[in-house]
Amino acid sequence: MPHYNLCLLGYGNVGRNLVKLLYDKYFDLRDKHDIEFSITGIATRRIGWLASPDGFDYEDLITDKPLVNIDPAPTNVHEWLKAARTDAMFEITSLNPQTGQPAIDHCVAALEHGAHAITANKGTVVHGYHMLRDLARSQGKRFLFESTVADGMPVFSLFRDVLPVARLRQFDGLLNGTTGVILSEIAAGKSMDEAIQSAQALGIAETDPSADIDGWDAAVKVIALATVLMDVPLKLSDVQVEGIRNLTAEQIQAARRDSKPYKLVSRVTRLGGVDEQRIIATVRPEQVPIESAMGAVGPETMLINFQMDVIPNLVIMEDNAGPYTTAYGLLCDFITAVSGVQERQIRQRPTLLDDRL
Amino acid sequence: MPHYNLCLLGYGNVGRNLVKLLYDKYFDLRDKHDIEFSITGIATRRIGWLASPDGFDYEDLITDKPLVNIDPAPTNVHEWLKAARTDAMFEITSLNPQTGQPAIDHCVAALEHGAHAITANKGTVVHGYHMLRDLARSQGKRFLFESTVADGMPVFSLFRDVLPVARLRQFDGLLNGTTGVILSEIAAGKSMDEAIQSAQALGIAETDPSADIDGWDAAVKVIALATVLMDVPLKLSDVQVEGIRNLTAEQIQAARRDSKPYKLVSRVTRLGGVDEQRIIATVRPEQVPIESAMGAVGPETMLINFQMDVIPNLVIMEDNAGPYTTAYGLLCDFITAVSGVQERQIRQRPTLLDDRL
Numbered sequence: 163m164p165h166y167n168l169c170l171l172g173y174g175n176v177g178r179n180l181v182k183l184l185y186d187k188y189f190d191l192r193d194k195h196d197i198e199f200s201i202t203g204i205a206t207r208r209i210g211w212l213a214s215p216d217g218f219d220y221e222d223l224i225t226d227k228p229l230v231n232i233d234p235a236p237t238n239v240h241e242w243l244k245a246a247r248t249d250a251m252f253e254i255t256s257l258n259p260q261t262g263q264p265a266i267d268h269c270v271a272a273l274e275h276g277a278h279a280i281t282a283n284k285g286t287v288v289h290g291y292h293m294l295r296d297l298a299r300s301q302g303k304r305f306l307f308e309s310t311v312a313d314g315m316p317v318f319s320l321f322r323d324v325l326p327v328a329r330l331r332q333f334d335g336l337l338n339g340t341t342g343v344i345l346s347e348i349a350a351g352k353s354m355d356e357a358i359q360s361a362q363a364l365g366i367a368e369t370d371p372s373a374d375i376d377g378w379d380a381a382v383k384v385i386a387l388a389t390v391l392m393d394v395p396l397k398l399s400d401v402q403v404e405g406i407r408n409l410t411a412e413q414i415q416a417a418r419r420d421s422k423p424y425k426l427v428s429r430v431t432r433l434g435g436v437d438e439q440r441i442i443a444t445v446r447p448e449q450v451p452i453e454s455a456m457g458a459v460g461p462e463t464m465l466i467n468f469q470m471d472v473i474p475n476l477v478i479m480e481d482n483a484g485p486y487t488t489a490y491g492l493l494c495d496f497i498t499a500v501s502g503v504q505e506r507q508i509r510q511r512p513t514l515l516d517d518r519l
Numbered sequence: 520m521p522h523y524n525l526c527l528l529g530y531g532n533v534g535r536n537l538v539k540l541l542y543d544k545y546f547d548l549r550d551k552h553d554i555e556f557s558i559t560g561i562a563t564r565r566i567g568w569l570a571s572p573d574g575f576d577y578e579d580l581i582t583d584k585p586l587v588n589i590d591p592a593p594t595n596v597h598e599w600l601k602a603a604r605t606d607a608m609f610e611i612t613s614l615n616p617q618t619g620q621p622a623i624d625h626c627v628a629a630l631e632h633g634a635h636a637i638t639a640n641k642g643t644v645v646h647g648y649h650m651l652r653d654l655a656r657s658q659g660k661r662f663l664f665e666s667t668v669a670d671g672m673p674v675f676s677l678f679r680d681v682l683p684v685a686r687l688r689q690f691d692g693l694l695n696g697t698t699g700v701i702l703s704e705i706a707a708g709k710s711m712d713e714a715i716q717s718a719q720a721l722g723i724a725e726t727d728p729s730a731d732i733d734g735w736d737a738a739v740k741v742i743a744l745a746t747v748l749m750d751v752p753l754k755l756s757d758v759q760v761e762g763i764r765n766l767t768a769e770q771i772q773a774a775r776r777d778s779k780p781y782k783l784v785s786r787v788t789r790l791g792g793v794d795e796q797r798i799i800a801t802v803r804p805e806q807v808p809i810e811s812a813m814g815a816v817g818p819e820t821m822l823i824n825f826q827m828d829v830i831p832n833l834v835i836m837e838d839n840a841g842p843y844t845t846a847y848g849l850l851c852d853f854i855t856a857v858s859g860v861q862e863r864q865i866r867q868r869p870t871l872l873d874d875r876l
Contacts, residue, residue: 168864183829187684190684191684194683194684195683195684201630257706263843290817313830314829314830315830315833316677316681316682319617319680319681320673320677320681321618323676323680324673324676324680324681324851325550325673325851326551326851326854327547327548327551327553327854328847329852333726347544350757361830380596427715452810452815453809453815454815454816455812455816457815458809458810458811458812458814459811459812467838471843472540472671472841472843472844472847473670473671473672473837473840473843473844473847474834474838474841474844475837475838475839476672476835476837476838477834477835477836477837478833478834478835479833479834480830480832480833480834481814481831481832481833482825482831482832483830483831483832484829484830484831486828486830487829487831488831490685490829490830493684493829494681494683497683497684
């Protein structure tokens with residue numbers, strides 16, 4: 163049975179849950195997918211580049227026991243990938259959405275080493291998708307990123323594996339849970355500042371909440387989706403972005419009373435005819451009727467409505483992510499990478515937009 | 520490039536749309552999936568067993584021009600499959616939900632001939648799933664049925680291809696559009712009889728609407744989903760079925776005024792612990808809050824909420840099926856069958872229920 167050495171670059175909550183999930187599903191992976199694995203590399207800024215070619219012990223990985231490194235210790239990503247005899251690397255460091263770095267360099271290093279590169283880091287898709295995809299192909303490996311947009315809710319794999327030959331005309335949806343929670347709290351009577359503080363207290367909003375509130379988190383996800391699913395690469399400046407900061411509490415509360423609550427809606431529409439490869443992309447607050455799926459769902463729900471030639475409206479949504487959900491997307495990518503599931507090549511269209519990223 | 524001979528058994532709306540869709544996607548199939556095809560067999564009760572080993576002409580197929588048969592004409596399904604040199608057969612005759620026949624026999628014939636068997640006929644799954652799946656495996660072919668439950672909305676392929684190792688604890692949802700339309704019309708002021716007549720006039724309800732109204736259509740879909748996705752085979756008598764016939768117009772209208780409209784809800788819950796392989800399956804009218812996805816969606820929406828260990832609530836829904844939607848499910852099955860996408864074997868658990876079907 164094939165045995166894979168797995169390395170995690172970044173080891174916070176997602177990384178720990180990934181390790182737990184891998185072992186929870188140990189027998190399913192072995193019996194249903196012919197996969198056995200060891201965790202042979204862990205790296206973080208704090209603990210450095212740790213490798214154990216025979217595999218770290220599970221108990222050591224999920225407790226705070228110090229992990230024993232090989233001697234001499236690897237001093238960079240290349241030495242680490244080699245020392246850990248890496249077959250697949252999970253890139254789960256925190257995001258730099260402006261550049262996608264250093265995550266892109268880490269993925270390049272993994273692919274050049276001959277390992278699959280799997281990431282939860284949307285910066286890699288936004289800033290490096292074509293390069294990483296092509297590098298992966300030339301290496302006979304995979305670059306996969308299911309967890310970048312909507313926790314582990316299947317989006318990229320949905321189009322890759324179960325919606326072949328579908329033509330995506332438009333998608334719209336709710337891609338940012340933080341603004342969902344803030345809008346919901348304001349609708350229930352809080353001020354913007356109180357709602358932000360409350361979301362921060364719940365661990366939903368970050369200390370600097372501007373990436374969420376001003377719409378940039380959603381915009382980056384829009385770019386990732388349009389790039390991969392529509393084969394239309396975009397820059398951030400191509401997306402018309404308006405966050406929720408300019409809405410007043412009075413507006414938000416009145417909209418809720420009228421049963422048309424505000425939601426931060428992301429939308430990408432493909433123009434037709436000769437403008438086929440052009441799209442309009444927006445992220446902005448919109449009033450959505452409460453008697454519709456998008457209006458009715460809970461504040462943290464991720465939802466995407468895909469409009470296709472073959473299925474006019476297909477909606478997929480995730481009501482509340484669990485602790486395993488993001489890790490599950492990474493695990494699915496790993497299974498896809500090593501199961502030899504055929505990669506369906508997206509037909510390349512000649513386009514002037516191709517090198518705009 | 521591989522070339523496949525396709526045969527359609529049943530040639531009504533779904534069959535014609537499948538032929539149109541196949542030719543609409545001709546270049547995508549060729550360029551993205553390395554698939555070329557001819558339609559070499561058409562059979563219906565009215566026109567008999569028609570075969571054209573070199574392929575029928577597209578124009579002839581989509582107009583009402585009589586199709587030219589080979590001489591001597593095939594006289595049964597076996598002769599027909601052979602004369603048409605069939606590589607994949609689409610079984611799209613109308614359903615006998617009580618027995619699944621003659622669709623099951625047709626699928627057996629196709630598999631024994633050495634062709635893939637693809638069906639939109641849920642009777643085959645309810646009454647023949649294990650036998651047809653095992654026969655397909657022994658022949659090195661596929662038995663696939665994406666279009667049986669929710670038009671072409673991906674359900675079986677979702678679990679097969681993009682939700683590996685997920686453990687399904689419960690699903691609930693709306694599986695019958697006809698009752699959705701009838702309940703909606705009654706809520707808006709009609710009587711039950713008026714609502715049924717109006718749904719019949721729209722072509723949504725059948726002349727004898729009892730299979731929909733009494734919940735049996737939904738119950739058959741519940742059985743198909745539980746059998747395949749949970750590996751728990753059920754008989755119709757295992758499902759607690761209550762249709763909408765005993766609801767009064769007053770109840771339905773009052774529920775709508777209270778913002779808790781009635782929906783015909785299908786639900787399957789797996790019991791835990793030692794009763795792991797036991798489930799509770801119900802189809803019954805339930806009042807659903809309008810401020811929830813299930814309560815807010817339109818009358819014809821198909822919706823399933825999957826509760827899994829790895830994703831607590833994943834909802835997939837289809838707002839309005841288009842003319843291509845059912846045909847698209849069949850096309851996806853064909854692509855899956857011939858693309859060599861790895862079949863993920865469901866782990867067999869020893870169970871006393873296994874031979875109950």
